[in-house]
């Protein structure tokens with residue numbers, strides 16, 4: 457079997473978008489003096505889809521989010537020539553070819569996201585060829601079903617509305633959920649009080665038997681985080697996520713060493729080497745790579761093995777099928793993220809409008825059937841007129 461064609465397409469959403477309310481989430485832009493609204497840089501309304509076709513007529517589907525127009529350019533210009541005519545089963549060799557041929561400018565960021573998209577498609581091909589789910593090619597089933605957490609709960613000054621959303625997750629049977637923090641260093645003591653108020657109210661609503669996580673999305677500074685952690689320790693949070701920017705590894709390590717609240721990170725880290733560094737420097741308690749950024753399934757699996765040796769849990773960013781298969785195949789992964797399907801807001805929701813096949817949770821668990829072939833997703837044509845598609 458040989459790779460005969462690679463088609464990279466950008467899906468740009470042109471449908472309705474929910475307007476973000478003030479202080480609904482932190483972001484890395486928060487500490488800057490802002491002349492204009494900065495949340496635009498936090499939202500993304502496009503996705504990259506890649507189809508890799510083989511001489512056997514099998515089409516593997518891969519994807520990546522973030523800067524999809526650039527990812528398409530990288531695939532078309534640099535990656536496609538590396539894989540055309542090759543055997544898709546040689547995923548390790550092809551990964552190294554893509555990585556090493558782009559290493560001068562790739563390595564991390566969008567170069568690695570583009571490689572991830574191709575790598576995911578290669579695993580989809582292998583699964584389809586074998587008539588097996590990808591997770592069966594990675595180590596197989598390690599759990600009956602995937603425990604998942606509801607991940608939305610954007611911060612809201614309207615506490616009643618915020619708690620009403622949380623209540624819907626409890627009613628649906630979720631036993632874990634993640635909220636976003638709305639205020640950061642430049643909001644002073646008032647913002648600090650608002651942050652604490654929302655976390656406290658959420659914990660009071662859920663009681664002690666629900667896991668709660670708090671997302672900072674790089675919106676804090678080390679100093680601010682060091683002040684917040686002791687205050688929040690009493691709410692028994694399962695983790696605080698990306699409190700500082702991903703390049704501040706020493707900051708991560710310092711927060712982790714406080715031993716007050718587990719520190720999660722890695723959503724914006726790349727490759728096996730990136731995670732080796734984080735683990736060796738004792739910077740994170742929870743690994744959160746996203747398979748469609750970190751290097752694809754080939755690399756996710758290697759990080760899972762590393763994580764097992766370090767005994768650090770892997771709870772990938774974003775759920776979605778490319779992550780669910782790797783979670784299913786490792787005991788290092790105790791729970792998965794799940795984005796409840798909602799109107800398009802920040803951009804995470806687009807996956808459901810572009811693809812079909814992602815499972816929906818029942819009572820807080822996702823089922824992955826043994827009958828899936830490949831990743832188990834297909835292109836969703838129901839919303840095609842809502843996208844501008846660049847081929």
Ligand SMILES: O=C(O)[C@H](O)[C@H](O)[C@@H](O)CO
Pocket residue numbers: 481607636671673723773774793802804
């Ligand atoms: O961990 C997450 O789910 C993220 O960081 C989200 O993708 C982001 O949208 C923050 O809410």
Ligand SMILES: [Mg+2]
Pocket residue numbers: 671673697698723773
């Ligand atoms: Mg996150």
